[in-house]
Amino acid sequence: MVGDTRRGNKLLGFLEERFALSTLLHLAEKKKVPIHRHSVWYYMGGIAAIYLAVQVVTGILLMVYYVPEIQSAHASILKINSQIDFGWFIRSLHSWGANLMIAVVVLHLFSTYFMKAYRRPREFTWLSGLLLLVLCMAFGFTGYLLPWDDVSFFATKIGLDVAAKTPVLGGVIADLLRGGEAISQATISRFFVIHVAVLPICLLGLLGGHLLFVQMHGMSEPDAFKNLPAPKKTYEKFFPNFFFKDILVWILALNVLFVLVMLAPWGIGPEADPFGAAPIGIKPEWYFLSMFQFLKLVPPMIGPIEGELFGILLMGIAALAFAVLPLLDQGQSKSISKLATAYGVIIAIAAIALSVWGALS
Amino acid sequence: MEDNSATKIEEEDKSSQKPEASESHAEADSHWDLDILGEGQVGRGTLMRTAMGGIALLWGGMTLYPIYSYLKPKASDKDEQTKVTSLEVCKVDELPKGSGRNFRFGSTPALVIHTPDGEIHAFKAICTHLGCTVQYRNDKDAIWCACHGGQYDSHSGKNVAGPPPKPLAPLKAEVVNGKIVVSQA
Numbered sequence: 001m002v003g004d005t006r007r008g009n010k011l012l013g014f015l016e017e018r019f020a021l022s023t024l025l026h027l028a029e030k031k032k033v034p035i036h037r038h039s040v041w042y043y044m045g046g047i048a049a050i051y052l053a054v055q056v057v058t059g060i061l062l063m064v065y066y067v068p069e070i071q072s073a074h075a076s077i078l079k080i081n082s083q084i085d086f087g088w089f090i091r092s093l094h095s096w097g098a099n100l101m102i103a104v105v106v107l108h109l110f111s112t113y114f115m116k117a118y119r120r121p122r123e124f125t126w127l128s129g130l131l132l133l134v135l136c137m138a139f140g141f142t143g144y145l146l147p148w149d150d151v152s153f154f155a156t157k158i159g160l161d162v163a164a165k166t167p168v169l170g171g172v173i174a175d176l177l178r179g180g181e182a183i184s185q186a187t188i189s190r191f192f193v194i195h196v197a198v199l200p201i202c203l204l205g206l207l208g209g210h211l212l213f214v215q216m217h218g219m220s221e222p223d224a225f226k227n228l229p230a231p232k233k234t235y236e237k238f239f240p241n242f243f244f245k246d247i248l249v250w251i252l253a254l255n256v257l258f259v260l261v262m263l264a265p266w267g268i269g270p271e272a273d274p275f276g277a278a279p280i281g282i283k284p285e286w287y288f289l290s291m292f293q294f295l296k297l298v299p300p301m302i303g304p305i306e307g308e309l310f311g312i313l314l315m316g317i318a319a320l321a322f323a324v325l326p327l328l329d330q331g332q333s334k335s336i337s338k339l340a341t342a343y344g345v346i347i348a349i350a351a352i353a354l355s356v357w358g359a360l361s
Numbered sequence: 362m363e364d365n366s367a368t369k370i371e372e373e374d375k376s377s378q379k380p381e382a383s384e385s386h387a388e389a390d391s392h393w394d395l396d397i398l399g400e401g402q403v404g405r406g407t408l409m410r411t412a413m414g415g416i417a418l419l420w421g422g423m424t425l426y427p428i429y430s431y432l433k434p435k436a437s438d439k440d441e442q443t444k445v446t447s448l449e450v451c452k453v454d455e456l457p458k459g460s461g462r463n464f465r466f467g468s469t470p471a472l473v474i475h476t477p478d479g480e481i482h483a484f485k486a487i488c489t490h491l492g493c494t495v496q497y498r499n500d501k502d503a504i505w506c507a508c509h510g511g512q513y514d515s516h517s518g519k520n521v522a523g524p525p526p527k528p529l530a531p532l533k534a535e536v537v538n539g540k541i542v543v544s545q546a
């Protein structure tokens with residue numbers, strides 16, 4: 001490798017001497033990607049990353065015109081949508097991008113779950129991935145309030161009131177986020193800072209760790225592939241083979257985003273009226289819909305416990321099991337492995353069914 | 362030199378595992394005479410680790426407490442001027458039978474209803490479920506919450522359907538000189 005660059009032009013030599021490019025290239029070439037029936041899922045993380053890049057760029061651009069102030073927030077979005085050149089485009093990219101990004105992260109999560117990619121030594125890759133999804137949802141929740149239209153107002157109100165029912169710290173956290181008893185200027189300021197400063201730092205840091213783990217451990221191999229006799233296992237090089245396919249997939253993913261933005265530019269509802277009635281048909285974003293629908297189904301009181309609290313606890317336990325089960329399923333026993341798979345299927349079906357039900361009702 | 366320090370570490374580990382054995386092993390310079398709790402001598406390593414942990418906790422607390430206080434909403438943030446005891450909402454003619462109107466009562470959203478049978482009732486419009494703002498629905502002759510479909514009786518404010526656990530908080534509504542006046546119940 002070193003020989004290659006020496007033969008290249010002076011610039012390459014200059015860079016090589018300072019950044020040890022050939023070592024990086026060597027690493028990238030050593031990395032190999034298994035080829036099997038489920039290889040497509042290896043692209044999901046990369047797609048999530050490209051959508052994140054879109055969010056960062058469009059988010060920074062939105063910040064130029066968005067005003068996080070209660071009298072001006074809604075008007076500033078209207079201005080972005082109607083007066084600023086390409087404003088509608090940037091904003092729609094950010095809103096659609098947020099949805100696509102979360103969708104892809106969810107797919108990525110379930111695909112690694114069912115391929116059992118979380119097994120030793122990748123436990124922390126799994127846990128950091130879960131946290132990344134939580135951060136993405138936090139991005140969605142905080143960003144949703146910023147346009148200050150009627151749905152965003154009530155979505156935030158309900159979200160924080162549900163959070164406040166969580167035992168121990170729920171009330172304190174909801175108060176800190178709300179900055180008072182009612183959704184107000186204090187809430188907008190806090191959500192804005194969280195959305196554009198706190199979450200980006202946390203997300204990028206955690207993503208760094210996540211990617212580092214992936215590099216350290218290499219791509220996971222599903223059991224069926226691992227148990228093949230050595231000559232039957234086929235791999236491709238990460239660089240250049242997989243990398244160029246990655247770029248192709250990114251172009252496709254960006255095209256999906258552009259098509260959605262062109263066909264359905266993101267709209268905005270009437271300005272929030274803190275004293276007006278909740279708008280008919282109000283619903284949270286789709287990624288909160290299953291939880292919303294679940295809470296709606298729980299009766300107001302279950303014995304002595306308030307229904308909300310009961311629902312929150314139940315969902316908390318389900319989520320915790322989803323995080324922890326992978327740590328127990330280390331491939332040592334067939335039955336635990338099957339249990340983990342079955343649990344994943346149940347969670348996936350429940351989430352889909354509740355979301356569809358919530359969307360239709 | 363190096364050998365020496367290695368054995369010391371080993372000894373320290375032993376002593377932290379078995380505190381009662383430490384006395385016989387005690388070396389003048391690997392322990393301080395800190396038999397405060399009467400549990401035998403404390404190894405220097407243990408002491409340092411405890412001290413470091415303690416300092417880290419203190420430092421963390423010292424950092425987090427001001428941040429928490431800074432972010433905590435103040436009770437004084439509540440606007441005293443928005444406290445209202447009584448309010449003219451509108452003329453009776455502006456609110457025909459079988460309709461309702463959402464309005465602002467001080468710092469809370471409120472709702473006044475002119476029922477189809479001609480009565481006037483007012484409530485705080487805060488749903489007792491999760492605090493959405495309720496509205497009057499003519500088609501159901503009921504107070505209705507869009508968030509999870511909770512329903513209340515339009516005369517009494519009693520919760521009659523859906524998730525709400527309690528009736529709406531009532532306000533007093535009367536007609537004075539052809540105007541609807543709402544006041545604290």
Ligand code: HEM
Nearest residue numbers: 055056059060062063095098139140143144146147196200
């Ligand atoms: C560094 C990264 C980011 C920055 C600087 C940023 C900045 C902003 C700004 C200024 C707004 C207000 C303008 C508006 O509402 O259109 C906004 C809205 C929003 N953001 Fe972000 N954002 C970032 C990343 C993300 C990510 C990763 C997600 C989700 C995965 C996300 C989801 C949203 C959503 C759902 C909205 C509301 C969109 C709307 O209705 O207009 N953001 N963001």
Ligand code: FES
Nearest residue numbers: 488490491506511
């Ligand atoms: S907040 Fe009114 S029914 Fe849930």
